Amino acid sequence: MVRKVTDEMSDFIGRFPESTFENNTCIFVPNMANTCVIDTKEGLVIFDLPIRQSAQKTFDKIRSITNKAVKYIIYSHGHFDHAFGYGPFIEEIKRKGWDMPEVIAHENCVRRFKKYEILGKYHDWINKQQFASVSGRRRNSIVSARETLDPTIILKGNESSYSFKLGDVNFEIYHDIGETDDSIWLWVPEKKIICTGDLMVSSFPNIGNPFKVQRYPKDWAIAMEKMREKNAEYLVPGHGRLIEGKEKVKDVLSITAEAMHFVHDEVVKRLNEGKWFEQIYYEMLEIYPEKFKNHKILRGIYGCYRFAIHATYRLYHGWYDSGNPTDLFPSRTDDIAREILNLNSDSVYLEHANKLYSEGKLQLALHILDIIIKGSDEKNAKVLADALKLKLKILKEKIKVESSYIVTNILENGAHQIKTKLKELPKIEERE
Numbered sequence: 451m452v453r454k455v456t457d458e459m460s461d462f463i464g465r466f467p468e469s470t471f472e473n474n475t476c477i478f479v480p481n482m483a484n485t486c487v488i489d490t491k492e493g494l495v496i497f498d499l500p501i502r503q504s505a506q507k508t509f510d511k512i513r514s515i516t517n518k519a520v521k522y523i524i525y526s527h528g529h530f531d532h533a534f535g536y537g538p539f540i541e542e543i544k545r546k547g548w549d550m551p552e553v554i555a556h557e558n559c560v561r562r563f564k565k566y567e568i569l570g571k572y573h574d575w576i577n578k579q580q581f582a583s584v585s586g587r588r589r590n591s592i593v594s595a596r597e598t599l600d601p602t603i604i605l606k607g608n609e610s611s612y613s614f615k616l617g618d619v620n621f622e623i624y625h626d627i628g629e630t631d632d633s634i635w636l637w638v639p640e641k642k643i644i645c646t647g648d649l650m651v652s653s654f655p656n657i658g659n660p661f662k663v664q665r666y667p668k669d670w671a672i673a674m675e676k677m678r679e680k681n682a683e684y685l686v687p688g689h690g691r692l693i694e695g696k697e698k699v700k701d702v703l704s705i706t707a708e709a710m711h712f713v714h715d716e717v718v719k720r721l722n723e724g725k726w727f728e729q730i731y732y733e734m735l736e737i738y739p740e741k742f743k744n745h746k747i748l749r750g751i752y753g754c755y756r757f758a759i760h761a762t763y764r765l766y767h768g769w770y771d772s773g774n775p776t777d778l779f780p781s782r783t784d785d786i787a788r789e790i791l792n793l794n795s796d797s798v799y800l801e802h803a804n805k806l807y808s809e810g811k812l813q814l815a816l817h818i819l820d821i822i823i824k825g826s827d828e829k830n831a832k833v834l835a836d837a838l839k840l841k842l843k844i845l846k847e848k849i850k851v852e853s854s855y856i857v858t859n860i861l862e863n864g865a866h867q868i869k870t871k872l873k874e875l876p877k878i879e880e881r882e
């Protein structure tokens with residue numbers, strides 16, 4: 451089941467043509483993430499490489515516009531869609547006998563590459579889930595993160611910045627943390643352009659991603675405010691279309707900063723009031739302001755507000771998040787389900803799940819169905835099959851109304867697992 455990509459999502463993953471701006475001196479090439487090339491009279495500066503699979507295509511597009519040598523490559527951060535498609539660029543440099551380019555990144559990017567060396571298989575596995583609908587589940591790997599083009603100029607520390615001049619154009623690079631701890635962004639005053647990497651994307655910020663490590667809402671807001679001071683004319687986001695016009699650039703930076711401050715400060719306020727996660731989460735859903743809900747740049751296409759609540763809580767809190775000692779070292783969920791099933795026949799639970807479903811209480815219905823799905827033994831194959839079918843139906847309904855690509859992929863993976871399990875069930879019935 452591969453879901454049709456929405457228009458918003460196709461913008462997010464760069465399914466639109468390349469373009470140039472500032473008298474053809476800036477080249478904007480979308481692929482899964484965006485690559486921006488600044489063409490100076492002494493050579494090219496590339497901000498973010500494409501994902502490895504799009505490297506040749508991106509290289510060809512750039513070479514159809516300019517034939518100058520690549521002098522600098524800047525990694526906004528070390529994720530696989532921003533720092534791995536170097537192959538054709540380096541091959542060309544070797545072929546033509548040019549000097550190798552400087553490669554600029556933050557020291558935490560170097561640490562990230564080391565981390566990828568020990569976690570390669572884990573990242574393949576996790577990315578297959580997060581990107582299930584573009585990669586397909588059966589493909590081996592989205593991209594190997596184990597071969598890297600290592601940085602030659604490394605920004606160090608929290609407040610670091612670096613600047614250089616090429617062909618009369620000044621390049622200012624700043625480090626901030628937000629989506630990752632290795633983020634850097636670029637300001638080119640002569641071109642009035644900011645390249646943000648994933649600090650700005652055409653979606654609610656990817657903060658609190660359920661698969662990924664900690665991210666930083668407050669620092670994210672600060673980064674947006676620092677960028678806003680530059681008064682840029684163009685903003686090249688990590689994903690999505692070029693943002694043009696001083697007012698528009700200022701507006702997207704301001705509203706994103708405001709949203710990050712909001713989610714951070716409201717969760718912190720509730721932590722200080724001695725509240726546990728569940729209470730904080732549901733209160734935060736209640737108070738989410740309309741101005742954020744309605745703003746185009748904050749639509750939950752990829753990341754979403756619900757995830758951001760988790761991110762802020764997790765930034766300051768440990769894993770014991772319910773305040774209920776039962777949850778400290780819980781029993782296996784299958785064992786709990788079996789005990790609950792012992793209290794009544796499984797068909798009673800199924801009937802109740804159907805009732806909840808008919809009342810539109812889909813999430814509650816899922817919890818009841820999980821009692822049957824986790825607790826049933828092989829003797830109850832018929833009820834189990836019906837429970838699985840209803841769960842599949844509910845997941846499909848949720849997918850239809852869900853905007854976040856990450857959420858829909860999680861739901862789709864769940865649906866896929868149920869289909870596999872359903873295929874195995876007749877064999878169980880035959881054994882009875």
Ligand SMILES: [Zn+2]
Nearest residue numbers: 483531648688
């Ligand atoms: Zn990205």
